[in-house]
Amino acid sequence: MEDFINKLYRNHSFIYKGLLFICTTFLIVYLFPKSGKFKYNFEKGKPWQSEVLLAPFDFAIKKNDAELTQEKQEIANNSVLYFDLDNSVKTRVTQSFAAQFKKMFSDSLPRVTYNSLFKVGQEIISEFYIVGVLGESYNFSETSSIVILEDRVKKQEGFFSEIIKQDAITPIIEKSLLKHNLIKYKKNFISLFFDLIEPNLVFNKSFTEKALQEDLNKIALVRGSVEKGTLIISKGEVVDAERFQILKSLQSEFESQEWGKSNYNWIIFAYTLLVALALLMLYLFLRKYRREVFENNTKVTFIFFNIFLMIFITTLVVNYDSKFIYVVPICILPLIFKAFFDARLGMFAHVITVLLLGFIVPNSYEYMFLQILAGIVTILTVSELYKRANLFISVGQITSVYIVAYFAFYVIHEGSVENIQWEMFIWFILSGLATLFVQPLIYAYEKIFGLVSDVSLLELSDTNSTLLKELSNKAPGTFHHSLNVANLAEASANEIGANAMLVRVGALYHDIGKMKNPTYFTENQSTGINPHDELSSKESARIIISHVIDGIEIAKKYNLPDRVIDFIRTHHGTSTVYYFYMKEKKDIEAVNKADFCYPGPKPFSKETAILMMCDSVEAASKSLKEPTSTKIDAFVESIVDKQIEEGQFLNANITFKEIQSIKKVLKHKLANIYHLRIEYPE
Incomplete structure (x- = not known):
């Protein structure tokens, strides 16, 4: 029994994902219409692409909306x-x-x-x-x-x-x-x-x-009937107005039939299979391409919750009046996922959601085309969501795509613009305005799910914040070092397409643990007195290493997001406090190297890897005497290459090409810091 409990505990993350998958699948299926789905697709004015269609049963030909409106008038x-x-x-x-x-x-x-x-x-x-x-x-x-x-x-x-x-x-x-x-x-x-x-x-x-x-109320909703076995349309024939109405009547009759218990169960089973397949594709995408998201149950729950929420809201609107379906701001979904994760995940989740909504909405092909197109525009246009102007511009572009695409579809269906429904444009504008609600929604999600977006990162980057002010007062040298590292890291992130805002914030807070014992770090020693002179090498190394743990404790005390705390944990990786290690080695031959190593972990993302390189280079650059371009180049190469040799970047998804680009940025920035000129030959 104890082994079974231990096994459950070890696999609790996987079990949770399985339960989440099953619950989401059944909740979505519960929202779906409990009827058969007409298997033919057809459009007025287009050739019939399927096989010859005979009436499968007797059914009445329903009058269209125009006929009913005329009779009522x-x-x-x-x-x-x-x-x-x-x-x-x-x-x-x-x-x-x-x-x-x-x-x-x-x-x-x-x-x-x-x-x-x-x-x-x-x-x-x-x-x-x-x-x-x-x-x-x-x-x-x-x-x-x-x-x-x-x-x-x-x-x-x-x-x-x-x-x-x-x-x-x-x-x-x-x-x-x-x-x-x-x-x-x-x-x-x-x-x-x-x-x-x-x-x-x-x-x-x-x-x-x-x-x-x-x-x-006495108006007859039908005009004539079609007997079973009657030829409705042959392959290649154009779906004219009369045939279109007959086909719509057949579709309506088919989908509204009273299904027996056996048929009903089969339909539910089939819907469950399709929904499960769609959600499984999302799981596989996360597992293969977004492993860090997949392993975080909170983030997976957040993704599934938002997909279900959009389907739920759309179902409510369709049940109330299907003409309002375009008021539902589906494009909020890729916006939210892009704000918290990345564009690729946002697009993938958006497409999965729209495919599932195709079972619920009328004119599913037209709806899916418009929504996928709008989602692509959302992903391509919105960058730096924390800038309000960018969101308004994106909403305008999304609304324009809706209007243009709807206009094109209407002309294809009707062949003219005489009776175009102008009220649809109002629904598209309302949908665009509703998309602006993404800002307060992001704030709410940050508080509920403990996530962090670029909007929060922008707030954290303010050097007038309480924590950074305290750092500047207690450890001014460390604060200045953090600012320099932040500038180097931001430039490096921009060079390789990483999250520049995240790495800047991580750089600003990575050394906050030094506030506990500021004078034990050289950048804060203004009096020329070095307290390490009175300590053993092992004690000095312990104090230096402890600034990582102290930093994590301070960060949690001030409720910094986990994404920022990751930079504090990893900015030294498992590297060695080399100066004190070598000093101890001079005195004692048998030295336990583990006593002089940081606890880690190693950097596990591009951003944390960038910070490690920039932090080491900026700190060590203070020891350069009479720097020249040649010295700086060799200096940067030696520091970064040493980190590569120690395997500090093995867990980070960063390439050698990107590391070379970062080296180039660091060399250029350091040259600017030391005001070096081009060395002309004599």
């Missing part, structure tokens, strides 16, 4: 308008008319005229309320059908033109008076009816909308 245009009738209004107006008429027209009028006027008034009221009077103005068509409701019961039907509107009252009065040769009483009648007429119709908006919705 026709129904809306011909919909019935409903009005509520208040029958008491006409009675009230008739009674008021009799009373007001007597007040307005005195008995002095001839009886015949008086009676005629009264009779005309009654006729006008009757005409007003044949259908009814509407109090508000509505922008309905005059030919629209109407239904008059009294107590929610249909009383009469007609057209909207038959309803009396406010602006039609005066013309009706004039027409009736003119008919009976009483036009001279127009002013009196208009004044009388202006206060008298009341609207008896009210537009019933809710009832009208409900009736319209019922009519819309």
Whole structure:
């Protein structure tokens, strides 16, 4: 049992990766649509590339969006308008008319005229309320059908033109008076009816909308059907509009079929295989080309988490409304991976993610083409993410690629730009703006996963930081040495394409352990007194070597990232404190060399190897007397070659060619430091 537990402990990293792989696979499969996938790819206006297609079962031909929209518009245009009738209004107006008429027209009028006027008034009221009077103005068509409701019961039907509107009252009065040769009483009648007429119709908006919705719900979503065995399309035939709609109907019917338990399980199994293969490719890439990432479970978890997060967000958007899929800022993924790792890993993970999203999104080929293209642009354009201008420029380029690619696809599908959906461009712009969220996201990831990006490195490179200020106060010589090493290391990193920002920060902090005993290091001995004179060689070596361990402790105390602490650990590798070793050897023949060696480890990256070379060269350059170009060249060659002979760079992925380039930079920089001129022949 104990052996089994020990075996589990030894392989816990591998077991964790396996569990992470399995969990991520099943979580992604859980998000996938649980239906069969139509096996044919087709585009409108393009030849059918597959074999002759016969209808595998009976299915209905669905109407396309344009047809449904047209039908809905026709129904809306011909919909019935409903009005509520208040029958008491006409009675009230008739009674008021009799009373007001007597007040307005005195008995002095001839009886015949008086009676005629009264009779005309009654006729006008009757005409007003044949259908009814509407109090508000509505922008309905005059030919629209109407239904008059009294107590929610249909009383009469007609057209909207038959309803009396406010602006039609005066013309009706004039027409009736003119008919009976009483036009001279127009002013009196208009004044009388202006206060008298009341609207008896009210537009019933809710009832009208409900009736319209019922009519819309009755729209048939299909037009005709295709029987099993019917020829749908032959190889080489062009997919015209009619065939395209039939194929889309077949695809929709196929993917929406009710699957039996056996079919369902097979579909899940097949999805699981495909997702597992995709994630396995990512694992293999990390294991072969990014070994340091693969061996760090936190970084592997971070990568898988981000891939799953993008798939999860896209699934939510597709389930809500698939037209918003381009709002999801997929290009955040390569940006994040490039910020924390490198461009190649970012591109590989982005492609894997987009391939997986192809199972979820509609028009998967078009979607994948756009997203992979945008990912390539992201990787190629974004450099030095900590510079805000670079991010804005990159977002603009990503948005432009989306817009241009979508425009090209639309023209290919439709053959014109007349009905192009301009709102898609808004989604692309929103996606670009959402990509700007990468900055706060990087900060959050740094805190959650303990990673470090170039943005954090820029902050750490500030020489006004608390730790570097303390170093400059306690060990000014070491601080000055660190600045010189940082400049040499940054120039060397730029020369071979390494991470210049990382190596600069590592150089600034690599000797912070010397703050504990600053006077034991020659660069800080300003009084001429050397405390090593009172110590044995072994004790002196122990103090010198301990600055590495002390530096690690101080770095952890100040919460420096592990990537920076790696420079403190490795900047001397397993080299020997040569001066004290040789001094001890003079006194004692049998010397244990291990007592005079740094604990290591050796540099394991280009950046840590660069720091080791620059640190040794800069420190030793202080002993050069009357330096010349020839002396400096030989000096740099001897120091670096000695480190190569000791095998200090065996674990670092650095080539001899890159080492030669670094030597060249160091020679040039040291020549500038000592202000050497070209040695002209006499």
